[in-house]
Amino acid sequence: MTYSFIVNKHIMVFQQHHGLASEGDVIGEIGALCCMPQPVIARSKSISEVLRINRSCFLNVIRGNTSDGQIVIYNLFEHLEGFKSLSLLFPKKIESLMSNFGINAPSNLCMATLKGNFALVERLLKSGRDPNEVDSSGRTSLHIASANGLLDCVVILLHYGADPNIEDENGNVPLWEAVRDRHKYIAETLLESGAHLTSRNEGEFMCKAAELGSIGILEDLLKYGCDINSKSIDGATALHIAVAAENVEITRFLIEQGARIDMYDTKASTPYVLDI
The missing domain is CATH 1.25.40.20 (Ankyrin repeat-containing domain)
Structure with a gap:
């Protein structure tokens, strides 16, 4: 099956062959979703088996299965990426339509x-x-x-x-x-x-690194300016976490880098007391 662009420019209509549609390809999706004429037509040169679904049925399926609909819409945007003349024209129309069904088109890039x-x-x-x-x-x-x-x-x-x-x-x-x-x-x-690494959260990052038991992450955090004695929201330092986990390697590393053993958390416990 071949498909072509039919372009109306200054009243003159001309046809430009675009390519061949193979098994699994989709034709007419922009017209169905945006309720507007599709700028591509298809002609079959041989007997072809085509699954046809009208706009109402398709949108009902999307409305009832938003997680699957999200995948369908992403695949459509990815498909449009290959059509440079179309990809900047229709995404916002599709996004507006899909937002009515609680589906986020990839406008936020995520x-x-x-x-x-x-x-x-x-x-x-x-x-x-x-x-x-x-x-x-x-x-x-x-x-x-x-x-x-x-x-x-x-x-x-x-x-x-x-x-x-x-x-x-x-x-x-x-x-x-x-x-x-x-x-x-x-x-x-x-x-x-x-x-x-914001000072408000650097204690959280240090403690998460200690929980992960990664000297490499701790080294990078210190390299990028984190305070070794910074505290998490519950007042714990990375040394509290390492001692509580009985991680001798991380504990030794932190002390060698200047971690204090007398810092109090919100429960009035110090790494030194935890170790006793």
């Missing part, structure tokens, strides 16, 4: 970033998407890219103005995501763009 689709991320940014939009957990695309080692996505997001110091609902910043998951090149890139 799903596209999670999929590691750099081309789609770049296309959405070029079309004017806010690089600092967040998902349901308050995570930006920069959080997701940093945690998953997607350096290309990190670079393009920063280029389009992504804020490297936005906190998600748990107080995590992109730099912590990169450090925790050992993506050193990304951590350095974020630092060069003004990222920091």
Whole structure:
């Protein structure tokens, strides 16, 4: 089955062959979703088996299965990414339609970033998407890219103005995501763009690193300016965590780096008392 663009330009209509549709391809999806003429028509040169679904039936399926609908809409955006003449024209119309069904099209970049689709991320940014939009957990695309080692996505997001110091609902910043998951090149890139480990949460990061039992993460946190004696929300220091976990290696490392054994948590306990 072949499909072609039919373009009306200055009253003259001309046809441009686009390509061949193969098994599994979709035709007419833009017209069905946006309720407007599809700029592509299909002609079959041989007997073809086509599954046809009208707009009402499709939208009813989406409305009743929002999780599956989210996947369908993401796949549509990814599909449109291959049609440069269409991909900047229809996404906002589709997003508006899907928002009525409680489905987030990838306008906030998060799903596209999670999929590691750099081309789609770049296309959405070029079309004017806010690089600092967040998902349901308050995570930006920069959080997701940093945690998953997607350096290309990190670079393009920063280029389009992504804020490297936005906190998600748990107080995590992109730099912590990169450090925790050992993506050193990304951590350095974020630092060069003004990222920091906020003093309000550095105690939480230190304690999480101690819980993970990672000297490497602790070394990076100290290298990037965290106070070794900073406290978590319950007043614990990384040394409290290491001693409570009976992690001798982490305990020794922290003491050698200057961790105090007389710091009190909210229960009036010190690492020294925990060790007795």
